[in-house]
Amino acid sequence: MTFEEAADALVAVGQAFHARGWAPATSGNYSARIDDGRIAITVSGAHKGRMTRGDIMLLDAGDPRRPSAETALHLAVYRAFPEVRSVLHSHAAISVGLGRASGDDWTIAGHELLKALPGIDTHDTSVAIPIVENSQDIAAIERAVMPRLGNSPAFMIRGHGMYGWGRSIAEAERVIEALEWLAEAELAERRFRA
Numbered sequence: 001m002t003f004e005e006a007a008d009a010l011v012a013v014g015q016a017f018h019a020r021g022w023a024p025a026t027s028g029n030y031s032a033r034i035d036d037g038r039i040a041i042t043v044s045g046a047h048k049g050r051m052t053r054g055d056i057m058l059l060d061a062g063d064p065r066r067p068s069a070e071t072a073l074h075l076a077v078y079r080a081f082p083e084v085r086s087v088l089h090s091h092a093a094i095s096v097g098l099g100r101a102s103g104d105d106w107t108i109a110g111h112e113l114l115k116a117l118p119g120i121d122t123h124d125t126s127v128a129i130p131i132v133e134n135s136q137d138i139a140a141i142e143r144a145v146m147p148r149l150g151n152s153p154a155f156m157i158r159g160h161g162m163y164g165w166g167r168s169i170a171e172a173e174r175v176i177e178a179l180e181w182l183a184e185a186e187l188a189e190r191r192f193r194a
């Protein structure tokens with residue numbers, strides 16, 4: 001993937017996420033590892049529904065612009081998982097609500113849509129998505145979450161949002177889309193049971 005291909009795909013992610021209410025008010029950030037190993041990432045503060053290629057920058061390229069304030073979390077995921085080529089961060093109301101109402105993990109079990117997550121081929125399983133406390137100290141979030149990841153393709157920051165990743169931008173998008181749908185399904189189930 002070239003920088004231009006990555007930038008165009010991340011712009012498309014922003015349009016899709018914003019249209020679905022997963023990137024309100026400039027929130028969220030998106031990155032991809034391009035073929036030469038460098039990281040393309042959204043600049044800080046961009047409106048994710050109205051981005052152009054110019055809102056994506058390369059780290060380590062002497063670019064004077066400010067990359068996402070949460071760049072360190074993207075880099076930590078790339079360091080931990082060499083096969084990962086994209087990290088995406090959403091701010092969706094339902095998963096944020098679910099995270100605030102949950103404990104240390106969001107355990108998802110028995111859903112067919114779990115098969116959208118890498119390496120899962122049956123509904124008859126469960127996946128624990130770690131939830132860590134929010135902080136304006138991004139290094140503190142990194143220290144709290146990285147030892148807890150295991151095989152999870154995502155984590156949640158309480159009262160903040162979700163991070164998901166994959167071996168391509170499409171796979172990372174599928175992880176976020178599946179988890180956001182699963183959060184909606186859990187909310188619907190809780191309402192029916194109430």
Ligand SMILES: CSC[C@@H](O)[C@@H](O)C(=O)COP(=O)(O)O
Nearest residue numbers: 026027028029044045046068069
């Ligand atoms: C606009 S509130 C959300 C931000 O504080 C932050 O959490 C976020 O997701 C976007 O930060 P950014 O620096 O634009 O990548």
Ligand SMILES: [Zn+2]
Nearest residue numbers: 027028089161
């Ligand atoms: Zn955020």
